[in-house]
Amino acid sequence: MAEVKQTRIEISDGALIPDRNEKSVFSAWRISFFGAIALLVILPIVKPDPFWDILKFIPDGILRTFQVTVSSIVIALFIGLVAGLGRISRITIVNRIATVYVEVIRGIPLLVQLFYIYYALGQFFTLPPMVAAIIAMSVCYGAYMGEIFRAGIQSIPKGQMEAALALGMTRAQALRKVILPQTFRVILPPIGNEFIALLKDSSLVSILAVSDLLRRGREFASVSFQYFETYTVVAIVYLVFTLFFSKLVAAMEKRLERGG
Amino acid sequence: MAESANKRVRIIDVSKYFGDVQAVRNANVEVAEGEVVLIIGPSGSGKSTLLRCVNRLETLSAGDIWIDDIHASHSKSDIRRIREEVGMVFQSFNLFSHLTALGNITLAPRTVKKLSREQAEADARRLLKRVGLSDKEASYPGQLSGGQQQRVAIARALAMNPKVMLFDEPTSALDPEMIKEVLDVMLDLAREGMTMLVVSHEMGFAKAAADKVIFMDQGEVLEIGTPAEIFENPREERTKRFLEHIL
Ligand SMILES: Nc1ncnc2c1ncn2[C@@H]1O[C@H](COP(=O)(O)OP(=O)(O)OP(=O)(O)O)[C@@H](O)[C@H]1O
Ligand SMILES: [Mg+2]
Numbered sequence: 001m002a003e004v005k006q007t008r009i010e011i012s013d014g015a016l017i018p019d020r021n022e023k024s025v026f027s028a029w030r031i032s033f034f035g036a037i038a039l040l041v042i043l044p045i046v047k048p049d050p051f052w053d054i055l056k057f058i059p060d061g062i063l064r065t066f067q068v069t070v071s072s073i074v075i076a077l078f079i080g081l082v083a084g085l086g087r088i089s090r091i092t093i094v095n096r097i098a099t100v101y102v103e104v105i106r107g108i109p110l111l112v113q114l115f116y117i118y119y120a121l122g123q124f125f126t127l128p129p130m131v132a133a134i135i136a137m138s139v140c141y142g143a144y145m146g147e148i149f150r151a152g153i154q155s156i157p158k159g160q161m162e163a164a165l166a167l168g169m170t171r172a173q174a175l176r177k178v179i180l181p182q183t184f185r186v187i188l189p190p191i192g193n194e195f196i197a198l199l200k201d202s203s204l205v206s207i208l209a210v211s212d213l214l215r216r217g218r219e220f221a222s223v224s225f226q227y228f229e230t231y232t233v234v235a236i237v238y239l240v241f242t243l244f245f246s247k248l249v250a251a252m253e254k255r256l257e258r259g260g
Numbered sequence: 261m262a263e264s265a266n267k268r269v270r271i272i273d274v275s276k277y278f279g280d281v282q283a284v285r286n287a288n289v290e291v292a293e294g295e296v297v298l299i300i301g302p303s304g305s306g307k308s309t310l311l312r313c314v315n316r317l318e319t320l321s322a323g324d325i326w327i328d329d330i331h332a333s334h335s336k337s338d339i340r341r342i343r344e345e346v347g348m349v350f351q352s353f354n355l356f357s358h359l360t361a362l363g364n365i366t367l368a369p370r371t372v373k374k375l376s377r378e379q380a381e382a383d384a385r386r387l388l389k390r391v392g393l394s395d396k397e398a399s400y401p402g403q404l405s406g407g408q409q410q411r412v413a414i415a416r417a418l419a420m421n422p423k424v425m426l427f428d429e430p431t432s433a434l435d436p437e438m439i440k441e442v443l444d445v446m447l448d449l450a451r452e453g454m455t456m457l458v459v460s461h462e463m464g465f466a467k468a469a470a471d472k473v474i475f476m477d478q479g480e481v482l483e484i485g486t487p488a489e490i491f492e493n494p495r496e497e498r499t500k501r502f503l504e505h506i507l
Contacts, residue, residue, distance in 0.1 A: 159354035163413075166315055167368035167420055168344035170336075177371055181358045 033243045036236045043233075050226045054217075054233045061216030062237065068133055068202045068212060073195050075138035080145020085175075087150040098146065105143035111204055113140050118208050133205035141198055148194065152187035153179060185256060192249035196242050203238070213237060266328070268293045268424055268455040269314065274323030276309050276479075283309040285479040287323070291424070294453040296469045298487075300461055301476035302502055307459040310476070311426050314457065315346040327424060344372060347417030351429040353409040355401040361388065361412045362397040365419045372420070380419075387415035391445050407438030411445055418449075425449065427458040461506055466491070475499045 044052040086098025105113070117139075118132040127135070156179050164174035206215035217234035221227045269291040276284040284306045291297050299307045312318040314325055316332055316339045325332060327345050332338045356364050365384035369375045375383070388394050391411040401409055410430055417425060427446065431439040443465050450456060450469040460466070466473065466487055473490040475483040477498050483490060491507075494500050 157352075157354075159350060159352055160356060162317055163348075163350065163354035163356070163416075164368075166317060166343055166346075166348040167416070168340050168372045169368060170340065173371050177367060178356050178358075182356075185358065 029243065029247065032239065033247070036240045036243070039236055040233070040240070050224055050229050051233065053224075054220055054226075054230055057220045058213060058216045058233070058237065061211055061213035064130075064210060064216075065199070065202050065212040065214075068130070068137060068205055068210065069195070069199045071134045072137035072141060072202070073198055075134065076141035076145050076194075076198070077191070079138060079142025080149050083142060083146025084149025084153060087146060088153055102143045102146050105140055106147075110136070110140050110201055111207075114204055114208060129205075129208040129210045133202075133208050133210050137198060137202065137205070141194060144194060145191070148187050148190045149183065152183040152190075155186055156182050188256065189249050189253040192245065192252060196245045196249070199242060199245065200238065266293045267291065267326075268295070268328060269457065270324075270326040271310070271314070272324045272326070274310070274313055274325060275321045276306070276313055276318055277321045282479050284313065287481045289474060289481060289484070291455055291457060291472075293455055295471045296450045296454075296456045296458065297472045297474060298466050298470040299457065299459045299474045299476060300466075300490075300502070300506075301474075301482075302505075305476040306479040307476055308428050309479075310481075311348075311428050311457060311459055314424075314426060315343050315348055317348075340372075344420055345422055346424045346426060347420060347422035348426045349410070349413050349417055349428070349430045351433050353401070353406070353413045353433070355404075355409050355413055355416070357401050360398050360400055361393065361404070361415075364401070364412055365416045368416070369419050383419055384415070387418055388412075390418075390448075391415045392441070405438060406434045407441045410434065410438075410442045414442075414445055414449075424455045424457065427456065427460065429459050431460065431462060463491075463507070475502065477502070 040055070044055055083098050083102060086094050087102065089095045089098070108116075114133065114136045117136045118127065118129065121127075122132075160178055160182065161171075161174055164178045165171070169177070202212060203214040206212050206218065209215070211219070214234060217230050221230040224230070267290050269289070271287055271289040274284055274287045275282065287306075287310055289297070289310075299310065301307050309318060313320055314327075327342050330338065330341055330345065332342045355361075356367065359367060362381060362384050365387060366375075366377070366380035369380040369383065370377065385394070385397065388397055391414055393408060393411055393415070396404060396408060396412070399408075401412070404412065414430075430446070431442050434442065439462070443462060446456070446458070446465065447469055456469075458465070458470075470487050472484060473487050474481055475490060475494070475496070475498075483494060483496050483499050485495075490499065491503065494503060
C-alpha cells in the first residue's frame, strides 16, 4: 500500500539541537540552561558589584538585539519566499536572478556585508545604523531562507501539484492553497534554527554602533574595566536565549513528526 | 454505447515524446457519452501518458484531443476549461495532506468555481455519503486507510462535476481487501452514466463495466474492441501473450 510520504528536509547548521533521546534529569540541555539561569541569579546576589550593575545596564541591549533579530527574520522570510519561488521558477530570467542572489550573498561573510551596506554604500547615502543592520541581516538571511523554501517546496510530492492542476486550479492557486501550506509545516524547524543563528549573528551589528546586547556590554566594560565579569554575563544571556529557542524548535519538530 | 451517441472524448493522432522515447504513438481513440473504456497493456506501454494527455498533465507532441466541443490548444484558459470538465484519480491518491476529507473535496469548487463555503460543503457531504464516508469528513488523509483515501479522491474529482473521469490504476496501490470498496464506487459511477477512461487490470471490473477495451503496447494502441473481443478473441499476437500473462 502506498504510504503517504513523510516529507523531511535537512536541518541547517548553526544551532544547538537538544538530543531528543536525552530523557535524563541531567541532560546536557538542562545542565546548560538551568546552570546559566542559576548563575544569573546567584552572581548578583553574591557579588552585587559589578554583577547587579551589569544586569541593570544591559536590558536595553537585549531589547535592541530582539528588535534586530525579529525585524530581520520577518523580512528575511519574505525575501526567502520570493527567492525560493524564483529558484524553482521555470522562467529562465527569474530563475537566474534568484540563483545569482543566493550564490552571491552566501559567498560573502555577513560581517563584510554589514560593512558594505553601512560604510561602502555610506559614501552615497547614509542609513541610520539600525536600518543598515536590519537590511544587511535580512538580505543575508533571505538567501539562506530562500534555500530552505526551495528545498521545502521541492520536498512536497509532485502528485500534490498534479492533483491540484487536474482539478482545474492555476499553478498560482495550487501553490498558494496546496503547496505552500504544506511547505510551511516542513520548514518550520529549519526556520526556527535560522532564527537562532540570526539571534547570535545579530551581535555583529554592534560594530555599526547599534546598542545591542554585546554593545551595551562593551559600553559598560569600557567604563568599569570589568571585562571578565561583563562579557561573562553577556555570554550567559545569549546562551539562555539560544538554549530556550532551540528547545522550542525541538518541541516543534517533535510535534510535526507526530503529524499534529 | 450506441454508435450514434455524442463523442465525449476524441483523441486524434496523438503522439507524445519524452526526449527520444516515444511514449505514445499516433493514438486514435473515441469515447462516447456514458461509455466506459478500459486501457490495458504492459508496464511502460504508455497507458498513463495517454491518460495524462487527455487532461494535459502532459503536453502533446502531436495530434489533437477534443472534449465535447472544447479543443485544448496551447492556451492556458482552454487547458483549464478541459481540466474542469475532466476529473482524474491517481494510483497514489494524492490527497492534499494538510486538509481534511471535507477540505480536500471543497478546495477546487471554492477556488476554481468560486462556490460559497456552505454550497461547497453541502455538495461535499453529499459526495462523501455517496462514497460511503459520511463519518470521515473531519479526518485527515493520514488517518484514513488506502481504500478510504481513494474514495475521498474520487469524491474530490466528482465535486467539480466533470463530464469525463480518468482513472490511472486506482486500485493497484491498495491492499486486496480494500480493492472492492473502490471498485464498487467506480461501478456505481459507470451505472449512473459517467464517461470513464480507466487504466486497470481488474478483470472483474472489466467484465462488469467496460464497454470497450484498448490494448496498448510500446506506445501504440494496438487493438480496440468489446471486452468479449479482446479477452476471448484477440486479433493480435501481442495481445494474446499479454493476456496469458495476466489472466
Ligand atoms: N516524465 C517522463 N519523462 C521521461 N519518460 C517518461 C516520463 N513519463 C513516462 N515516461 C516513459 O514513457 C513510457 C510510457 O510510460 P507510462 O508511464 O505512460 O507507461 P504505463 O503504461 O503507464 O506503465 P505502468 O503500467 O508501469 O504504469 C515509458 O517508457 C516511460 O519510461
Ligand atoms: Mg502507468
